[in-house]
Amino acid sequence: MLWVDKYRPKTLDQITVHQDVAQNLKKLVNEQDCPHLLFYGPSGSGKKTLVMALIRQMFGPSADKVKVENKTWKVDAGTRTIDIELTTLSSANHVELTPSDAGFQDRYIVQEIIKEMAKNRPIDSKGKRGHKVLVLNDVDKLSREAQHSLRRTMEKYSSYCRLILCCNSSSRVTEAIRSRCLNVRINGPTEEQIFKVLEYIGKKEGLQLPSGFASRIAEKSNRSLRRAILSFETCRVQQYPFVSNQAIPPMDWEEYITEIASEIMKEQSPKRLFQVRGKLYELLVNCIPPEIILKRLLYELLKKLDAELKHEVCHWAAYYEHRMRLGQKAIFHIEAFVAKFMSIYKTFLISTFG
Amino acid sequence: MAPLLQSSQPWVEKYRPKQVKDVAHQDEVVRVLTNTLETANCPHMLFYGPPGTGKTTTALAIAHQLFGPELYKSRVLELNASDDRGINVVRTKIKDFAGVAVSSGQRQGGYPCPPFKIIILDEADSMTEDAQNALRRTMETHSKVTRFFFICNYISRIIEPLASRCAKFRFKPLSEEVMSKRILHIGNEEGLSLDGEALSTLSSISQGDLRRAITYLQSAARLFGSSISSKDLVNVSGIIPQEVVDALFVACKSGNFDTANKKVNNVLAEGYPVAQMLSQIFEVVIEDNDLQDEQKARICKKLAEADKCLVDGADEYLQLLDVVSQTMQVLRSIQL
Numbered sequence: 019m020l021w022v023d024k025y026r027p028k029t030l031d032q033i034t035v036h037q038d039v040a041q042n043l044k045k046l047v048n049e050q051d052c053p054h055l056l057f058y059g060p061s062g063s064g065k066k067t068l069v070m071a072l073i074r075q076m077f078g079p080s081a082d083k084v085k086v087e088n089k090t091w092k093v094d095a096g097t098r099t100i101d102i103e104l105t106t107l108s109s110a111n112h113v114e115l116t117p118s119d120a121g122f123q124d125r126y127i128v129q130e131i132i133k134e135m136a137k138n139r140p141i142d143s144k145g146k147r148g149h150k151v152l153v154l155n156d157v158d159k160l161s162r163e164a165q166h167s168l169r170r171t172m173e174k175y176s177s178y179c180r181l182i183l184c185c186n187s188s189s190r191v192t193e194a195i196r197s198r199c200l201n202v203r204i205n206g207p208t209e210e211q212i213f214k215v216l217e218y219i220g221k222k223e224g225l226q227l228p229s230g231f232a233s234r235i236a237e238k239s240n241r242s243l244r245r246a247i248l249s250f251e252t253c254r255v256q257q258y259p260f261v262s263n264q265a266i267p268p269m270d271w272e273e274y275i276t277e278i279a280s281e282i283m284k285e286q287s288p289k290r291l292f293q294v295r296g297k298l299y300e301l302l303v304n305c306i307p308p309e310i311i312l313k314r315l316l317y318e319l320l321k322k323l324d325a326e327l328k329h330e331v332c333h334w335a336a337y338y339e340h341r342m343r344l345g346q347k348a349i350f351h352i353e354a355f356v357a358k359f360m361s362i363y364k365t366f367l368i369s370t371f372g
Numbered sequence: 373m374a375p376l377l378q379s380s381q382p383w384v385e386k387y388r389p390k391q392v393k394d395v396a397h398q399d400e401v402v403r404v405l406t407n408t409l410e411t412a413n414c415p416h417m418l419f420y421g422p423p424g425t426g427k428t429t430t431a432l433a434i435a436h437q438l439f440g441p442e443l444y445k446s447r448v449l450e451l452n453a454s455d456d457r458g459i460n461v462v463r464t465k466i467k468d469f470a471g472v473a474v475s476s477g478q479r480q481g482g483y484p485c486p487p488f489k490i491i492i493l494d495e496a497d498s499m500t501e502d503a504q505n506a507l508r509r510t511m512e513t514h515s516k517v518t519r520f521f522f523i524c525n526y527i528s529r530i531i532e533p534l535a536s537r538c539a540k541f542r543f544k545p546l547s548e549e550v551m552s553k554r555i556l557h558i559g560n561e562e563g564l565s566l567d568g569e570a571l572s573t574l575s576s577i578s579q580g581d582l583r584r585a586i587t588y589l590q591s592a593a594r595l596f597g598s599s600i601s602s603k604d605l606v607n608v609s610g611i612i613p614q615e616v617v618d619a620l621f622v623a624c625k626s627g628n629f630d631t632a633n634k635k636v637n638n639v640l641a642e643g644y645p646v647a648q649m650l651s652q653i654f655e656v657v658i659e660d661n662d663l664q665d666e667q668k669a670r671i672c673k674k675l676a677e678a679d680k681c682l683v684d685g686a687d688e689y690l691q692l693l694d695v696v697s698q699t700m701q702v703l704r705s706i707q708l
Contacts, residue, residue: 059643189647206641336694340686
């Protein structure tokens with residue numbers, strides 16, 4: 019088992035990083051007055067862990083018995099029927115799903131499937147009517163229509179169904195939904211907190227940590243606890259006992275982008291652009307999301323640029339990322355950014371060095 | 373063991389005024405409508421104003437007071453944005469309902485019961501133009517037996533022919549005193565203790581929107597118990613603490629790109645929503661006396677562009693970084 023899963027806190031009491039939030043949630047459950055919840059925060063900050071612990075607090079250990087189901091739903095959409103494939107993770111009392119998986123058909127998932135799930139009321143062994151919790155991931159990726167349909171579902175079945183929504187940024191969730199939920203901001207853990215967690219894991223695993231090693235991992239993790247633990251484990255596999263100046267391997271795709279960035283810096287020509295295209299395609303084929311590629315590329319380029327150029331480059335990055343979101347094919351826009359960068363940089367070089 | 377989650381009613385619903393005269397702060401509207409109650413006659417109406425000022429409340433209250441609980445169902449049709457309101461609905465459902473004749477006015481059980489029906493179209497500004505056009509003739513032909521109440525935020529999105537057929541009422545944002553009074557009343561009923569600072573914070577973060585104020589109050593009460601400080605309210609409302617915004621703006625002024633970049637990264641890691649950040653930067657920029665008008669204008673233009681991009685789903689980090697870098701350039705360009 020990966021350490022990420024092994025040391026994931028199971029109950030609200032075990033949670034160390036967001037203790038205050040956990041205690042507040044516990045209070046909500048104990049007072050039996052739990053509203054709809056919206057968790058938002060950067061990835062690797064512990065949203066999912068909190069949600070799972072919360073569900074456990076509500077329903078007891080039965081919430082741990084989950085089954086994965088892959089089902090095809092037939093949805094009647096006016097003139098034709100659509101087949102939607104959807105993976106759900108469910109226990110007796112809760113269902114977890116990612117409606118945005120269905121792409122542009124997410125509206126039907128919200129209107130039909132979620133409604134159907136919300137309608138069914140679980141009955142416990144004593145014949146008492148229970149409650150149900152629906153966990154929806156990535157609500158910020160839902161389309162506008164889907165979000166609008168969601169708001170009515172939230173009100174209509176609110177007496178026995180609670181929705182827990184998770185997302186990375188709450189700006190993309192409509193005001194109407196936000197105002198119906200209790201918003202919980204989960205910030206990324208600080209480097210100090212990550213450091214403590216790593217030390218704790220090290221102790222549990224019986225590892226010798228050279229001084230400064232854990233804090234270096236924490237520094238490199240970009241305030242994502244998941245990433246920190248993963249790279250910690252990678253280091254353990256690569257070399258143990260640790261030496262104090264052991265290199266922390268970056269993700270391979272990051273290395274790859276660093277390579278691309280330095281190639282772009284070295285030569286600005288159509289030929290180089292063509293070579294870079296091949297590399298970009300390779301990244302895309304390996305399922306690295308295009309916006310992450312663009313962001314990382316910008317990060318790498320900014321490291322090497324003069325202050326004057328930084329403003330312009332970051333403006334164009336924002337511009338092409340926006341375009342990418344509106345368009346269909348990501349490669350065009352990443353490549354356009356690379357070409358634009360080359361032209362800016364070349365002009366700069368010519369004007370300085372003649 | 374399944375927990376019992378009480379289906380607690382939102383306070384917004386619980387404390388919704390039931391009678392027109394209880395509606396706070398909208399004196400002219402209340403006066404006209406009280407008159408209506410006496411004479412049992414009214415024109416088509418159009419309520420407009422910012423959210424949370426009592427438009428829907430007023431419309432529902434007048435309908436209830438005119439017809440009473442028994443006749444309400446048969447005499448009032450309520451449609452809001454969550455219902456389908458395309459042109460088909462206007463042509464069939466609304467037209468059918470509007471066409472039904474009603475018995476002439478006799479008072480029943482203490483309610484005026486005027487001889488017409490009411491159709492309430494909530495959030496009418498989200499209706500398509502075609503649907504609005506289809507309503508024009510319907511309004512006139514059935515005016516004997518039907519009154520329309522339109523409710524919207526932006527009167528400019530209602531087509532002129534419809535607007536000119538209605539008596540228009542503007543609902544103004546609630547002033548601080550009125551809001552405080554209402555909040556205190558709710559606080560007393562629910563057994564909350566609120567100090568003066570919390571009250572003024574609540575009025576300022578909700579910006580004249582009473583519904584928002586009450587929702588924040590309830591969330592805070594759920595999380596932090598019966599004594600609520602202004603910090604708790606800020607926490608619940610998702611407003612970014614002023615220090616964070618100021619720190620970012622100071623970083624912009626410093627002119628160092630890397631410092632600013634670090635600050636932007638921090639904002640994202642703390643999980644603050646960028647759309648909120650933009651609107652708070654906007655406030656800081658507007659109130660900053662050191663800036664010249666042209667600088668302000670340029671920054672605001674950039675903010676607007678970034679906001680549009682965010683709505684389109686662009687990446688938050690890149691947009692905020694772009695805004696920050698442009699702001700830095702603007703600040704520098706004129707100082708030099």
